[in-house]
Amino acid sequence: MKDTAVPVPASDRTRVRRIAENARYDAATLHAIVDDAYLCHIAFSDDHGAHCIPTACWRSGGHLYIHGSNGSRLLKQLLRQTCCVTISHLDGLVLARSAFNHSMNYRSAMVYGRFEVVEEDAGKHAALEALMEKLAPGRQAEIRPGNDKEYAATTVLRISLAEAACKVRAGGPNDDAEDLAWPVWAGVLPFTRARVAPVADPACAVAAPAYVRNWQDQAQALAPIY
Numbered sequence: 001m002k003d004t005a006v007p008v009p010a011s012d013r014t015r016v017r018r019i020a021e022n023a024r025y026d027a028a029t030l031h032a033i034v035d036d037a038y039l040c041h042i043a044f045s046d047d048h049g050a051h052c053i054p055t056a057c058w059r060s061g062g063h064l065y066i067h068g069s070n071g072s073r074l075l076k077q078l079l080r081q082t083c084c085v086t087i088s089h090l091d092g093l094v095l096a097r098s099a100f101n102h103s104m105n106y107r108s109a110m111v112y113g114r115f116e117v118v119e120e121d122a123g124k125h126a127a128l129e130a131l132m133e134k135l136a137p138g139r140q141a142e143i144r145p146g147n148d149k150e151y152a153a154t155t156v157l158r159i160s161l162a163e164a165a166c167k168v169r170a171g172g173p174n175d176d177a178e179d180l181a182w183p184v185w186a187g188v189l190p191f192t193r194a195r196v197a198p199v200a201d202p203a204c205a206v207a208a209p210a211y212v213r214n215w216q217d218q219a220q221a222l223a224p225i226y
Helices: 026-036 073-078 120-137 148-152
Strands: 041-048 049-056 058-060 061-068 082-096 104-114 154-162 163-167 187-190
Touching: 026 058, 026 104, 026 163, 026 187, 041 058, 041 061, 041 073, 049 061, 049 073, 049 163, 058 120, 061 120, 104 154, 120 148, 120 154, 148 154
Parallel strands: none
Antiparallel strands: 041 049, 041 082, 058 061, 061 154, 082 104, 082 187, 104 163
């Protein structure tokens, strides 16, 4: 018998209360939002107060990964406390007929938990190679690989995606019935990232590989639905 159960929040703190109909708790939506991101923001605190720092991120299986220098304040603090990781994608500006019904179309995710160190060398190598594959599929095989000194100076952390919540809004304005006749344009101004033409380093004499030549074409497959 097919399982038709609706995904539920993993914990009370991941339960969306404001505009709950926009909540998504399924892994597919979460993974898609993470996979479409190059940056995440991580909120934490220390003796100097609260902080929210952007950093590169990528996903492998059921974990979100980050990396940095062994001396990074961020990485040290994340091993001492729970934190919140956020990712947001803006897809459109929603123009309604009344000021207070304006909105935005977006995809967002919040992940709660504590980061852990990727300890073993094989795991660290695999994780950083996965980052390179996300940035430019196929490039790992072409570049000089990291050496022992570089790997030793780098910390890789990961956090489980088990405790997370997403919110997604799409579509046009939700105007009140009494405002529908108001004489003003209403609709969506789509908003998306743009991939522009690659810029070669002046000292580079190597022909562009396929992942560079196709950089702009790949944007078409990533375009969100408004």
